[in-house]
Amino acid sequence: MVRARATVRDLRRQNRSVLLTALFLDGPLSRLQLSASTGLSAATASTITGELLDEGLLTEAGSVESDGGRPRVLLRVNPVFGHVVGVDVGETGIKVELFDLAMTRLSTVDLPVAAVRPGPVSELVAAGVAQVLSASGVPASSVLGVGVGVPGTVERGTSAVVHAQTIGWDAVPLERMIREAGVEPPLFVENGAKTQGQAEMWFGAGRGARHAVIVLVGSGVGVAVVTGGVMHRGATSNAGEWGHTTIVYGGRRCRCGVRGCLEAYAGAEAMLGRYREAARDGSSAPDQVSALEELLTSRSAAARRVVEESVGYLGAGIANLVNLFNPERVVLGGWAGLALGARQLDRIVAATAEHALRHPYAQVRIELGRTGPDAVAVGAATLPVAALLETGADPRSARRAG
Structure with missing residues (x-):
């Protein structure tokens, strides 16, 4: 099998991803600390962090004393670069939460569910997203993405389809239905146990x-x-x-x-x-x-x-x-x-x-x-963050380009 050769653009994207991931999970860090923790050269770390600062993805977060030299500037992912929404579709209710990029919870709403039917669920998700944005004064254009944790398994293609045998969902085109219900930002649909797992691996006991x-x-x-x-x-x-x-x-x-x-x-x-x-x-x-x-x-x-x-x-x-x-x-x-x-x-x-x-x-x-009883919603909110970290690029840009 012939493997495609990595291009300069691929390498740049990978380096951006490595630096952003380190800063999101372990920041704030200085450029020297970033170089040491990621294995990138000091010159590469400096160049990429400069780009990310110019784009507003990073911000300075104070400084620390160095050994005999000038204080080292600390960097972190900019909390107000964008926002993310996490949704937990449960069997008795839907929880919707809004976070900044420091994963500070800004707004939350709980909506009871009388019956877990795809149509009403899609409409409630859209209503919940609108409510948390309105309560915090955050415009939809600021949202990097909406993550949705659901019962059952998620089949990925051009649009996520959910199979949840225990609640009677068979090939439900949930992503399309939520989009049609009025949710504008990029959507990320995943099994709820997996979103909880990601929350615990990033922030909790894992x-x-x-x-x-x-x-x-x-x-x-x-x-x-x-x-x-x-x-x-x-x-x-x-x-x-x-x-x-x-x-x-x-x-x-x-x-x-x-x-x-x-x-x-x-x-x-x-x-x-x-x-x-x-x-x-x-x-x-x-x-x-x-x-x-x-x-x-x-x-x-x-x-x-x-x-x-x-x-x-x-x-x-x-x-x-x-x-x-x-x-x-x-x-x-x-x-x-x-x-x-x-x-x-x-x-x-x-x-x-x-x-x-x-x-x-x-x-x-x-x-x-x-990560508490709302771990599924927290983990769902990390799905658009994971897309940002993996690509080193704003998920909203990909949607606008599409």
Whole structure:
């Protein structure tokens, strides 16, 4: 196979990407620190940072003393160069958040969802984007992109298509529908477990790890697998459907139609369903979050049994991930995962140890996510940032050129 030779333009783009990534994730840094951390020559670092300063992508952020010379100027990604929006499309609600490029949250809105149907979801996403921009006075022209985290898998082509069997979505052209609903900035659609995974890898409990598994437990169950610092997607981006691996042969019917899936035992919807069956009593809680809190704090024998079983199933499921992927870190997140883990992490770890092989288990650390219950939205907001860092160019420019 003949490989295409890299051009000067390719090299320049790669160098811009390397410098921007270092400054975004580790800045502020001086030019000398940038040269040392990226391996680029001092002359190259100086030339490219000069270009980026002229374009407004970078800004000065004070100075630090040097050894015997003039103070060194610190540089950082300019927080007001543009803004990004993150959207979490959940099964009971949609969260929309606006950030500057320092990932400072400027505005947020939560919109309840009566039924997760593509049409209403698209309209709510568009309404939420309009609301966060209006609340903060940010014009749509300032938005580098809108990232959307969704249940199910995302098929990429000219426009993102979503397959989410558990909620009845089959080849839904969600990106086109959101665009038609009135969202103008570039759109980036991704599986919600993967956006949470990116948030934890960039800012949370996964930071610094090269091999990690980030678990999402919400209404359902999912996972993001990072190997060698790269998100594992599989042949058609379906990798990570951990919730639909079989944990009990011939067991409970899962929402996907198959029996015995992990999601039929460890997801919040399944936990609450099993509790209703065991207690033969409906919860008075107004929503799933409140109902799970009620379950976790209940002293009834039925509640304790459901929680204990759920901890065991979740630990066994995590042990499967440890045996399969040999991660150095497992991060438990998702609104239900955080609620359960805050009370039961030691028992989840013990259940994992009971079911995992000793050697890979000895290499892993299991901890709670640090980016909070809105990690899917935070991670979704990083999608346009990732495009900026990867190309070294403004995503809005590509859209205008197209």
